[in-house]
Amino acid sequence: MNFLLINFFLISLLLITTFFIFKTTSLISVVALTGAFTLLCSAIYVNLDAVDVAFTEAAVGSGISTILMVMAAAKLPEGKKNKLINLFPSIILAVSISLILIIIIANLPLLGDPNAPIHLHVVPEYLKESKDFFHIPNVVTNILASYRGFDTLGETIVIFTAGLGVIALLTSNTLNRKTNFKKNNKKNER
Amino acid sequence: MVGGLFIIITSQNYLKKVVGLAIFQTAVFVFFVSLAKVLDGTAPILTKMENAYSNPLPHVLILTAIVVGVATSALGLALVLQIYRNYETIEEKEIQSLELKSDK
Amino acid sequence: MRDKISSSPVLSVVSKILFAPIIIFGLYVQFHGDYGPGGGFQAGVIVAAAFILYSMIFGLSKGETLVPIMINRYLMCVGVLLYAGVGIVSILLDGMYLDYNVLSSDPSTGQHIGIILVELGVGITVATVMIALYHSFASFGEVNE
Incomplete structure (x- = not known):
């Protein structure tokens, strides 16, 4: 409670x-x-x-x-402090999505139910093996690095790529369109 | 979650859009972790005593997803900064009007 | 802005005192991840936080002399390659990709070695990426103009 x-x-x-x-x-x-x-x-x-x-x-x-x-x-x-854009359609969208979500949540198993389907498959094996075979108390680390090694490799590469992207975006000079853009603007004003 | 979506659509400021995206994401994470909860269970760190543990699998998925989420929102912020350098504004309407002006 | 050194002595003294404990805490989280909450992702962020604190207080150029940008970029690659390399090594030892059982004669010890190496790779990548993110955000608009 x-x-x-x-x-x-x-x-x-x-x-x-x-x-x-x-x-x-x-x-x-x-x-x-x-x-x-x-x-x-x-x-x-x-x-x-x-x-x-x-x-x-x-x-x-x-x-x-x-x-x-x-x-x-x-x-x-x-x-x-600008006027909100697309106010009316987004209210309709938000209300309809929350209605759908409430209907879905009503069909889910209760919060904390030990017999929910998510707790019955695969995970009991992980908990048991982690104790008897790996001798690693923290199951989260165990799954992260061992059972789901591929996942974590992928995530690491995603982080690496995001870092590369930020470096490329923020430290390159070629992306600077400002001079060009200003020239165009001036031409239009004339 | 709907609040995050609402912010994404209605705000004109691009930084607020990135924040709205982060809120949307976090709501999904909370939902995922709430699925893993077992009543009267403890955190999934094994001890000598036999008791119920909450489900560690969603925890793993969300743990990596949080870090990835921060990396991607940093990428979004970098894009916003570049937009600001090129247009000198980050409000959506102003950028639209500038684009229209330069197309003529 | 770039070489501005913080005028407040409180900030600089406190950050000097905190720098080493933060890194030690990061290493503790990194290598204690098997037994308590923690692991490569959190440890990487904590270590990165120490370096970010340093360059926030003492100015960006001092932070760059502490962690040169190119070395940081090489370390980013080293982290990912360490992770992928563990997989390659386990293929060479007649196992499957990322199968840690073959890394040692005893499968349980092999798993331990594999998990620690992989977490180290994750930690290095996350820490260096976060430092790189901070540096590129902080130096934005000052390098080019």
Whole structure:
């Protein structure tokens, strides 16, 4: 019961934070609110017994990601208070998607049900082998590196490629179209 | 999650769009991890005692996905910075009008 | 901006004190990942956070002398290649790709070695990519103009 109460409280805080991210126009405030958002998420993960995920979210999500966003926001101009675009269609889209999701969630097994299909296949073997054969207490590390080695290799390569992409985007001179663009603008003005 | 989608569509500022994408992503992560919860279970670190553990498989998937998500949103931020350098604005409407002007 | 050194002595002293403990904590998370929460991804980020703190406080060029950009880029590749190389080694030892059982005479020890090497590869990649991201964001707009 306690668990559900804490969860409910944290999720309502998340909703409030999302609402304020939506309302704020100042970029720095948006970034700070995003940091708070990810920290709340890591609290939720601890509550859901996912300590590894909470650790990652706290280090990566609210640490590095906030730093990068602050760096970007410092170089960008202050956000302007503009009219919202596409307001009407997006309300329809949001309402219909949330209706569909509520219908789907009603059909899912209850939260924390030990007999849900997800807990019956493959994972009991992982837990048993991890104890008897590998002698590695942290099953998450075990699955990450051993059973799902290919996955993790792929993810590492994705991170590597994203890093390469950022380096290529931010340190190259050839992408700078500014001079060209300005010339064109001047021509048009004449 | 719907809130994130709403922010993506309605905000004009590109940085806010990236933030909306991150929120959308995080909502999916929370949903995934909530599937792994077992009532009265503990974190999946084996101890001497026999008790129920929550499902470690979604944890693994989400753990890698979080780091990848940050790397990709950094890529998005880099794109936003480049857009700002070339157009000197990151508001969608202004960029559209600039593009129209240069096409004429 | 680029060579601006923080004027506050509090910040520079605190960051000097914190630098080594952060890296040691990162290494602890890296190699203790088998027994408690942690692993390559988190450890990489924590180590990167130490270097990012250093270059935030003491200016970007000092951070560049601490971790030269080219070495950082080479290390990015080394991390991925270490991961992929473990797979190749296990093929050469008559196993399947990323099959750690063959890395040692005892399969359990082999798994341990494989997992530690792979996590090390992940950690190196994540740490160097995060440092590279920070450097390219921080130096954006100052190199070219």
